[in-house]
Amino acid sequence: LAQDRAEAQVIRQILGEVPVTAPKSFFGCLSAAASAAELAVSVLATEKGMVPHTLNYQYPDPDCPINVIRDQPLCPESSAAMILSQAEMGQAVAVVIDQP
Helix, strand or coil: CCHHHHHHHHHHHHHHHCCCEECCCCCCCCHHHHHHHHHHHHHHHHHHCCCCCCCCCCCCCCCCCCCCCCCCCEEECCCCCEEECCCCCCCCCEEECCCC
């Protein structure tokens, strides 16, 4: 999708090689509940110090130049996370969390 490509390109441009995951790969499309579910996954990931990998990510899209976590979870050095959510109607939000 054009929206995914644009999002990936901006992530790369602004955040560089930051690791990215897609929790949606585990639970599918939850429509209006997707943002809340991704926030919950992010809070748990920062508490546990382990970011889930993206399921079924086998072939990187050259138009989406991001560092996707794949094959196995990541144990990051930072406890901070940014959750990006967008709706098909154009609404978008970014939330940053960090564990003390």
